[in-house]
Amino acid sequence: MELAYIPSPSRGVLHLGPVPLRGYAFCIIIGVFVAVWLGNKRWIARGGRAGTVADIAVWAVPFGLVGGRLYHVITDYELYFSEGRDWVDAFKVWQGGLGIWGAIALGALGAWIGCRRRGIPLPAYADALAPGIVFAQAIGRWGNWFNQELYGRATDLPWALHITAATDGRAPGYYHPTFLYESLWCVGVGFLVIWADRRFQLGHGRAFALYVAGYCAGRGWIEYMRVDDAHHILGVRLNVWTAALVFLLAATYLVVSARLRPGREAVVEPGASEAAVEAAADSKADATTDSMTDAKADSTGGQGPKGEKQAEKAPEDATKAAGATGDTEASDDTEAPEDTEAAADEVKSAKKV
Numbered sequence: 001m002e003l004a005y006i007p008s009p010s011r012g013v014l015h016l017g018p019v020p021l022r023g024y025a026f027c028i029i030i031g032v033f034v035a036v037w038l039g040n041k042r043w044i045a046r047g048g049r050a051g052t053v054a055d056i057a058v059w060a061v062p063f064g065l066v067g068g069r070l071y072h073v074i075t076d077y078e079l080y081f082s083e084g085r086d087w088v089d090a091f092k093v094w095q096g097g098l099g100i101w102g103a104i105a106l107g108a109l110g111a112w113i114g115c116r117r118r119g120i121p122l123p124a125y126a127d128a129l130a131p132g133i134v135f136a137q138a139i140g141r142w143g144n145w146f147n148q149e150l151y152g153r154a155t156d157l158p159w160a161l162h163i164t165a166a167t168d169g170r171a172p173g174y175y176h177p178t179f180l181y182e183s184l185w186c187v188g189v190g191f192l193v194i195w196a197d198r199r200f201q202l203g204h205g206r207a208f209a210l211y212v213a214g215y216c217a218g219r220g221w222i223e224y225m226r227v228d229d230a231h232h233i234l235g236v237r238l239n240v241w242t243a244a245l246v247f248l249l250a251a252t253y254l255v256v257s258a259r260l261r262p263g264r265e266a267v268v269e270p271g272a273s274e275a276a277v278e279a280a281a282d283s284k285a286d287a288t289t290d291s292m293t294d295a296k297a298d299s300t301g302g303q304g305p306k307g308e309k310q311a312e313k314a315p316e317d318a319t320k321a322a323g324a325t326g327d328t329e330a331s332d333d334t335e336a337p338e339d340t341e342a343a344a345d346e347v348k349s350a351k352k353v
Contacts, residue, residue: 067106152176203264
């Protein structure tokens with residue numbers, strides 16, 4: 001009896017009325033959002049414009065989904081076109097079955113089309129998106145958990161995956177959670193790419209190549225643990241050969257590119273730097289205008305219309321004060337002659353006496 005294990009969900013789909021909510025699809029969608037969000041932040045940090053990553057993803061994501069499905073259907077064609085199988089199932093992506101090799105290959109084609117339309121170098125775009133892609137893979141692997149698929153050999157380890165389904169060749173029992181191993185490996189590769197990119201200023205597609213090489217290194221040993229049906233070449237699973245070949249290509253590109261084109265691209269998106277300078281200038285001008293307005297308001301004894309009214313009222317008060325002073329002096333001058341005449345009369349009376 002197993003005391004500890006990873007349970008499998010009782011079902012991989014929930015129904016909201018007539019609308020099915022599938023765990024596999026949710027994992028894919030969340031992964032795409034994470035990749036675009038992180039890619040956008042990295043693109044801006046490299047000197048690109050906000051929103052460019054999402055605009056190009058409109059091309060890359062559909063191409064990637066089609067490519068991933070095509071690779072799966074071609075390499076596992078017997079699941080859809082052999083006797084007793086329904087070929088229509090080849091279009092049911094929500095049931096699982098996306099090959100990362102096809103997704104990256106055809107997704108790169110879609111990204112190239114989007115970059116070409118925007119005048120952007122594809123390697124720079126791939127570098128910005130690399131960590132986000134591998135994090136998206138880490139999230140997407142949990143879709144296999146919802147579908148109870150792509151597990152490894154039987155094991156009694158505490159983190160064994162408990163498979164309960166008995167359809168499509170599954171046998172209930174406790175197995176290595178290879179989906180979890182690959183998910184954790186992808187997270188590690190993502191942080192490795194971020195660190196290496198900051199440390200060595202990777203450019204011209206080298207951050208993307210590091211992601212590819214790192215992922216393939218992990219996929220090779222994880223693939224050996226899986227027990228699902230797969231084609232073999234010389235006794236080795238097809239995906240192991242694919243991982244080894246792609247790893248060599250990525251590693252070669254890393255070395256050759258570093259020698260031929262060291263450093264990063266000076267400009268990743270034409271016109272982005274000028275737009276940033278103009279935006280900064282506009283912001284500075286607005287701040288200066290606000291400061292001048294505040295200073296003027298302070299000098300008039302207040303801020304806004306109230307201060308202006310007080311400023312207008314001040315001269316009026318001064319005029320009234322001056323008028324009041326003038327009236328007082330005038331009255332003093334008026335009374336002065338009367339006092340003089342009275343004094344003269346007194347002098348005359350004194351003489352007569």
